Amino acid sequence: MTVRAAWLLTGPPNGQTRTDTRLAPLGTMAPDGELTTRDGVIAGGVPLMATGAGAMQVQLGVGRALVQGTTAQGAYPVVVTAPETLTVTDGDAQNPRVDSLVLRVRDGLFDPTAPGQTTVSVELLVGTPAPSPTEPTLPPATLRLWSITVPAGASAGTGGLNWASALADRRRFTSAYGGIIPRGWGSSFSGSYDGQYRDVDGTLERWNATAARWETYRPPLAVESSTAGFSVASGYTLNTYSARRNLAAGLCSFLVEVTRKGAQLDVAAAGNINDEVLGTLPSGWRPALDAELSVSDGFGEGTARLSTAGAITLRTWSGNGALRNDRNIRTSGTFILG
Incomplete structure (x- = not known):
């Protein structure tokens, strides 16, 4: 099993294993609300890196992340322990589309669209072809990692995808509570509490809850x-x-x-x-x-x-x-x- 989650009835009959607990990122992570957690990738090395593995195949590397479900179900610590390779569906005959490479948790205890399921996986969500395509809407308990632009008519027979331009990084990062959130995609997010910190291209910013804005942090003068x-x-x-x-x-x-x-x-x-x-x-x-x-x-x-x-x-x-x-x-x- 190369994609594992903590706090989910997966794996052997007894559910979550001790190995799952050791590998998955546990602890209090950066909050997003009173009962929700900021989902995202755990920094360290090049986590969950996507690369082309063939004309129409993409490979997701190892790494750890947190996937937030509904407020009632909470967040799932997830770990990918070996590279996962997926095949991209051939392009539409007329219009391009944008697919999303995601981490997805299906927990039938909370998700009525997944009755009886308790699984975690790396998936490709296929977008809708259009003259100006957009990324597909995410289902519950899903974290977008990468977007893949699939031109009209793309297939292995026509040469496949140009991975240098097809892949768009959508990894946003999270951290433990009180930690500094690294720069990632979607850095325009609002802070969750007064005194939260983030790093933006080497500049440390602090969330001012009263003014509802990020402010460049300047340490007290000695x-x-x-x-x-x-x-x-x-x-x-x-x-x-x-x-x-x-x-x-x-x-x-x-x-x-x-x-x-x-x-x-x-x-x-x-x-x-x-x-x-x-x-x-x-x-x-x-x-x-x-x-x-x-x-x-x-x-x-x-x-x-x-x-x-x-x-x-x-x-x-x-x-x-x-x-x-x-x-x-x-x-x-x-x-x-x-």
């Missing part, structure tokens, strides 16, 4: 604030220091204000002064590269260099030819953390 650790230079008094760093983004911003206690600092006509250190940022809050800062005391302004060692060095000044010793000197900046 932001820290500090008002301690600034080492003020001799000859200055620290008035204010505050800093914030975002470790996820690798950025830091700070504000510092000091008051000069020493003698007045004379400034050359060109605005140059002897380099003078105002203080040093603490380790872990320093830039990856030297940065230039603007400095002001409310009357004059200048520039300072912030080094990778955290030192803030006053370098130029413009303001009445002197930097007085009773003014509050303020500077701030934002930089990439080292």
Whole structure:
């Protein structure tokens, strides 16, 4: 037996075997409602892959899936343990059609169209020929895996199907409860609960139940604030220091204000002064590269260099030819953390 289901009276007279239970995907899967489960393929390798096996034959590879029945009957864990080969019916004489390769569960306890049956199988549902054909409607407890376009007049005698263009992937994926649902066909589905996640071409999305939409997930920013650790230079008094760093983004911003206690600092006509250190940022809050800062005391302004060692060095000044010793000197900046 190569197609097996758990929770279905199949197989030997005693019903579901221990092997069925080991192979079929059991456990609480992603919900689709209060009592229903999101059906779909279980990711891992290339599960339930379809390939051409002859002019008019298709082969379905091994894999696992979940097939949802009615609300009353629940979902069936299914496993295909060996490749299954099926023959596609010859094409209509006039119009193309679209067939569906499916996993189908027949449970006569719930399905009046299958009285006395308790089977699971891989099947080809034959579509209706038409100038613009559509996929066949699925019966109860059926999961569509692949669609096969059958051109008018197609047969083994006319060369069969071009499998490269005939097959269309219809596998949608599911996962365990709380898991991230992989990208698959039909990715426009709505979420089932607030905080559900899915992967869309490498982008993680979270279902916002209040807004009823998928939103790109952005992890909380690791932001820290500090008002301690600034080492003020001799000859200055620290008035204010505050800093914030975002470790996820690798950025830091700070504000510092000091008051000069020493003698007045004379400034050359060109605005140059002897380099003078105002203080040093603490380790872990320093830039990856030297940065230039603007400095002001409310009357004059200048520039300072912030080094990778955290030192803030006053370098130029413009303001009445002197930097007085009773003014509050303020500077701030934002930089990439080292």
